[in-house]
Amino acid sequence: MTEADWPLFEVFIRSRSGLEHKHVGSLHAADARMAIEHARDVYTRRQEGVSMWVVRSADIIASDPEEADSLFEPARDKVYRHPTFYAIPDEVKNL
Amino acid sequence: MYTQGLDTHGKEPLPTAAEGEARAARFQGRIDAEEKIEPKDWMPEAYRQTLIRQISQHAHSEIVGMLPEGNWITRAPTLKRKAVLIAKVQDEGGHGMYLYSAAETLGIPRAQMLVQLLSGAAKYSSIFNYPTLTWADIGAIGWLVDGAAIMNQIPLCRCSYGPYARAMVRICKEESFHQRQGFEIMLTLSQGSHAQRAMAQDALNRWWWPSLMMFGPSDADSMHTGQSMRWKIKRFSNDELRQRFIDVTVPQAHFLGLTIPDDELHWDEATQHYRAGPIDWSEFYAVLKGNGPCNRERLEARRRAHEAGRWVREAAAAHAQRSQRAAPPVAGVAGVAGAAGAAA
Amino acid sequence: MILAATPAGADGQLQQAHSQYVLRLADTSLVLGQRLAEWIGHAPALEEDLALANVSLDLIGQARLLLTYAGELEGQGRDEDALAFLRDAPEFRNLALAEQPNGDFAHTIVRHWLIDAWQLEIYAGLERGVDTRLAAIAAKAIRETRYHYRFSSGWLVRLGDGTEESHERMQRALADLWRFTPELFTPDELDERMSAAGIAPSLAELAPRWSARVTEDVRLATLALPAAQPYPWHGKRGVHTEHLGYLLAEMQHLQRTYPGAHW
Numbered sequence: 001m002t003e004a005d006w007p008l009f010e011v012f013i014r015s016r017s018g019l020e021h022k023h024v025g026s027l028h029a030a031d032a033r034m035a036i037e038h039a040r041d042v043y044t045r046r047q048e049g050v051s052m053w054v055v056r057s058a059d060i061i062a063s064d065p066e067e068a069d070s071l072f073e074p075a076r077d078k079v080y081r082h083p084t085f086y087a088i089p090d091e092v093k094n095l
Numbered sequence: 096m097y098t099q100g101l102d103t104h105g106k107e108p109l110p111t112a113a114e115g116e117a118r119a120a121r122f123q124g125r126i127d128a129e130e131k132i133e134p135k136d137w138m139p140e141a142y143r144q145t146l147i148r149q150i151s152q153h154a155h156s157e158i159v160g161m162l163p164e165g166n167w168i169t170r171a172p173t174l175k176r177k178a179v180l181i182a183k184v185q186d187e188g189g190h191g192m193y194l195y196s197a198a199e200t201l202g203i204p205r206a207q208m209l210v211q212l213l214s215g216a217a218k219y220s221s222i223f224n225y226p227t228l229t230w231a232d233i234g235a236i237g238w239l240v241d242g243a244a245i246m247n248q249i250p251l252c253r254c255s256y257g258p259y260a261r262a263m264v265r266i267c268k269e270e271s272f273h274q275r276q277g278f279e280i281m282l283t284l285s286q287g288s289h290a291q292r293a294m295a296q297d298a299l300n301r302w303w304w305p306s307l308m309m310f311g312p313s314d315a316d317s318m319h320t321g322q323s324m325r326w327k328i329k330r331f332s333n334d335e336l337r338q339r340f341i342d343v344t345v346p347q348a349h350f351l352g353l354t355i356p357d358d359e360l361h362w363d364e365a366t367q368h369y370r371a372g373p374i375d376w377s378e379f380y381a382v383l384k385g386n387g388p389c390n391r392e393r394l395e396a397r398r399r400a401h402e403a404g405r406w407v408r409e410a411a412a413a414h415a416q417r418s419q420r421a422a423p424p425v426a427g428v429a430g431v432a433g434a435a436g437a438a439a
Numbered sequence: 440m441i442l443a444a445t446p447a448g449a450d451g452q453l454q455q456a457h458s459q460y461v462l463r464l465a466d467t468s469l470v471l472g473q474r475l476a477e478w479i480g481h482a483p484a485l486e487e488d489l490a491l492a493n494v495s496l497d498l499i500g501q502a503r504l505l506l507t508y509a510g511e512l513e514g515q516g517r518d519e520d521a522l523a524f525l526r527d528a529p530e531f532r533n534l535a536l537a538e539q540p541n542g543d544f545a546h547t548i549v550r551h552w553l554i555d556a557w558q559l560e561i562y563a564g565l566e567r568g569v570d571t572r573l574a575a576i577a578a579k580a581i582r583e584t585r586y587h588y589r590f591s592s593g594w595l596v597r598l599g600d601g602t603e604e605s606h607e608r609m610q611r612a613l614a615d616l617w618r619f620t621p622e623l624f625t626p627d628e629l630d631e632r633m634s635a636a637g638i639a640p641s642l643a644e645l646a647p648r649w650s651a652r653v654t655e656d657v658r659l660a661t662l663a664l665p666a667a668q669p670y671p672w673h674g675k676r677g678v679h680t681e682h683l684g685y686l687l688a689e690m691q692h693l694q695r696t697y698p699g700a701h702w
Contacts, residue, residue, distance in 0.1 A: 005206035006412060006484070008199065025262070026196040027486055028205065030411035031418065033593055038486040040586075041493050042189055045182075046269070065135045158485065165480035169473060172693040172702035173520045174503050177476070178496055184479055185492035192485055230693055230702075288700055396481065404483025406608070407544045410601025417600070 008057040009035040011042075013049035021053050029054075126327050131257040134200035142326055143201050146256055149328060150198040151208045155219035157191035158212070159393050163227045164236055172230060179276050180233065186273070190266045197258040213398050221379060222309050224387030231284055231291075231298035237277015239299075239306040239344065245270060246340045247310065255327035278347065285351040292352075299348065300356045307371065308379040310337040316376075338368060345369045453636065458512035459532065460633045461573065462522070463675045464561070465505030466533035468580075469523060470683070471554060472498030473690055474541055483544055490590060494551070497583040504576045524694035528683045535674035536619035538683040545598060545608040549616050552591035556652050557623045558584045564640020573638065592656050599660025610662055617665040622672050624649060629675075 006028040012021035024043050029035035035054040043049070063071055079085050088095050119139055125132065132138055161184050168184065171177035195205045211217035222240055227233065248270070251263040284295040311317060311333040323329035348355050359372030381387065475495035482488040506519040517525075537554060541547045562584055565577035598605040624646035626634070633639035657664050672680065693702070 004412070005204060006408065025193055025265075026199065027192060028484070029486065030408070030597070031415040034411065034486075034597075037490065037590060037593070041490045042192055042486060045185070045189065045489075045493070062135060065133070065137070161480040161488070168476045168479060169689050170692050172524075172700075174469075174499060174506075174523055176702060178499050178503075181476055181479065181492050181496050181499070185489055185496075188479075188485055188488045188492070192489070195485075283702060287702075288697065290697060291700060400481040400483070403481075404487075404544065406602065406604050407483035407487075407598065410605030411597045413605075414597040414601045 006030045006034075009039070009054045010057050010060060011039045012053040012055070013039075013043060014051040015048060016050055021051065024048070026057060027054075123325070126255050126325075129327075130255075131260065132255055133257045141322075142328075145323065145326070145328060146259065147198055147201050147203050149323075150194055150201075150259055151203070151211070152218050152220075154191045154194035154198060154208065155212045155217055156223065157187045157194060159219045159223045159397065161187045161191075162393055162396055163223055163225070163389070164233060166227045167230060167233050170230070171233075176280075183237070183273055183276065186269050190262075190269070193262040193265055194259075197256075197262040200258045209401065213394065213401055215385065215394060218383065220309060221382040221387060222305050224382050224390045224393060225301070225305050226389050228301075229294050229298060231281070231294040232302070234277050234280030234284060234295065235298035235302040237273055237275075238281050238347070239277075239302050240309065241270060241273040241277060242344060243306050243309045243340050245274060246336050250330040250336075253327070253330065259328075281351055281353075285353060295351070296353050299353050303356050304374065304378070305382075307337055307341070307374055308376075308382075310334075310340070312376065312379070313374075341369050341371050453632075454512055454514070456629055456632055457570075457636075457638065458509050460629055460639060461505055461509040461512060463532040463534075463629075465502050465509055465522070466531050467537045467554065467558075468498045468505065469502035470531070470533040470686065471537040471551070472496075472502060473686060474537070474539075475547070475551070477541055478547065494587050494590065497580075497587065501576070501580045501583070504579075508572055508576065520694070524691045528679050528687055529677040531679065531683060531687070532675050532677060533683075534619070534622055535672035535678075535680050536616065536622065538674065538680060538686060539616060539619065540682055542612065542615070543608060544594075545605070545612040546615065548591055548594045548598060549609065549612040551587070552595050552656070553616065553620060553623070553653070555584055555588040555591050556649055556656075559588055559652075560645040560649050561640065564645060565638075568639060569637040595656055595662075596660045599657075599662045606661065609660065613657070613662055614665050618668045618670060619672055621667070621670040622674060625670075627673075627676065 007030075008026055009029055010026050011024050013024050014021045027035065027038045027042055029038050032054065036052060039052045039054050044052070075081075118137060122132075122137065122139060122142075132142075164180065164187075165184050168177065168180050171180050195208060198208060199205055208217070212219070222243075227236070245267065248263055248267050252260055252267055254260045254263065281295055281298075284291040314320070314332045314334045317333055320329055320332060324332075345355060345360070357372045359370070361370055362368075363370045382390070385391075472495045475491050475498065478491045479488055479495070482491055502523070503519045506522045510517040510519065510522055534554070534557075536550060539546070539550055559581065562577040562581035566574050566581060568574055568577075595609070599609045600606070624642045626642040630639065630642055634641040654664065672678065674680075674683075693700075
């Protein structure tokens with residue numbers, strides 16, 4: 001019989017001030033304090049971070065790839081959201 | 096390589112008709128277009144199973160691979176060498192973790208993979224069933240075993256499965272010091288006393304052939320690489336990678352003043368390659384089947400650690416449950432606002 | 440400085456005492472680091488292999504800085520490796536607690552936590568001392584030690600207040616190791632000389648803070664402190680338990696087998 005493992009956590013690291021936290025991987029830990037310690041020991045051995053988040057993997061709500069069409073396709077034809085959509089004569093400056 | 100068991104063990108599952116040819120074709124189309132497959136994407140069951148087997152074997156190899164080198168941590172000859180060796184063996188543990196994480200995204204819990212390892216059902220690289228008898232073996236492992244591993248792992252950074260590819264990028268980046276430190280040990284020994292030079296040559300004698308076997312059976316005998324290649328899980332054949340390894344390693348041995356233990360080894364002017372003598376595949380299959388010099392010791396060490404650690408893992412889980420009941424967890428230091436802000 | 444002749448007279452004596460004192464700190468870090476390294480590949484969970492390796496690396500790093508400095512103060516040209524690999528047990532100056540075997544994870548955690556709490560006080564004191572070299576080493580080491588203490592005290596509570604089995608194991612480990620703790624804060628002549636010179640903190644002043652911390656942690660871990668026992672251990676004066684000889688035999692094996700070889 002498979003022994004139950006400690007819960008899975010996802011690890012996010014800010015590599016330096018000014019940058020966002022980025023997902024780097026996952027690990028197992030019994031509690032939140034241990035999860036932070038494990039994240040530090042596993043994912044920052046080479047000074048990869050200045051700040052860490054750990055989140056229980058079970059608490060992450062993800063979009064369904066099967067819905068990708070209806071979630072993301074509708075934005076495709078809204079090209080007017082991009083500055084390059086508008087034709088402005090070259091001689092007009094500061095726009 | 097670290098997953099050489101794949102080439103010889105079990106039957107590679109094939110896509111079934113039930114999954115729909117159109118879907119399978121779309122999937123293959125994404126692979127052909129060099130798109131990455133991510134955990135929640137649809138994938139043929141055979142692709143998933145092949146990856147689980149390959150990634151978990153790779154992870155097991157890292158974990159079992161901690162043992163032969165760990166054998167010399169307490170006896171490293173200088174404090175600097177001791178620190179380097181600890182950091183290296185620690186990296187291997189980290190790499191095992193990255194890989195178990197990647198495999199877990201395919202829906203298999205780590206605990207289950209560990210059970211497969213400890214029961215002897217799962218394979219790991221044959222190379223870690225050889226003993227480390229002298230300090231020179233630590234040099235030879237870094238130089239040859241890590242050298243062979245890098246040869247195999249660099250193409251895996253472009254593997255079609257996103258989490259595996261990302262884990263491999265991280266691993267390759269971290270491993271770049273492993274081979275260099277091994278070569279440096281060999282260099283120091285080869286420039287040392289008579290006894291040290293003999294130690295280095297002896298290590299090369301014992302590790303050369305097992306290192307070549309790390310690449311797995313020759314292409315003629317490796318039945319299952321076709322589908323893995325089409326899925327871009329594997330990008331080069333065993334023999335291609337082995338030849339590449341021989342070509343780069345032979346001159347390094349010459350530089351060290353050491354002799355490769357192969358009477359038939361020669362430079363082939365026509366093809367511009369070194370040609371090695373025949374590999375004793377019976378040894379390879381014996382080790383893979385569990386009859387190598389240290390198979391029993393390696394698995395026993397893992398089992399012992401797992402059993403001895405059980406009460407620790409259970410106690411931590413029990414304590415966590417009790418504290419959670421006593422007091423609901425406080426919001427993390429990062430805070431929700433921080434999360435929202437950073438998500439931009 | 441490295442090969443400077445030893446000053447004669449009272450100054451020379453103080454410098455030799457100084458060297459011996461630094462050696463005590465160095466050897467405790469070295470021996471404990473060596474012990475923790477024995478765990479790598481055999482820890483209760485993969486994540487703990489990495490954690491223990493990190494702590495071990497910190498301690499060996501501390502030992503290297505301290506041994507180098509002790510060698511310079513001694514003035515006999517001995518570097519970190521000469522001191523680590525070519526001294527026999529009676530010349531080692533570590534706390535006897537540090538050399539105790541790993542035992543089960545409970546023994547490892549209790550031993551480590553007791554020494555972490557000790558190093559927290561010692562390094563904080565050294566940071567304020569007149570020896571700027573030692574203060575700089577202590578300033579680096581105390582950052583590492585704060586993390587070690589976070590790690591070990593966390594496990595102390597988890598295991599003390601975990602399952603019945605873990606509680607029992609922790610209580611047993613505490614009983615086995617507590618008898619080595621009086622050495623931590625009982626000053627001898629060398630300790631007093633160093634604190635009089637402003638180099639080292641006064642152990643008598645640090646002791647109550649260590650006791651308060653340890654007592655509180657033990658309470659959180661739902662464990663009970665054993666009664667005080669008379670102690671025959673004087674690791675810092677070179678009087679060790681039987682375990683150190685084996686640890687050194689293993690650690691020094693290559694240097695002893697191939698004298699003078701370069702590695």
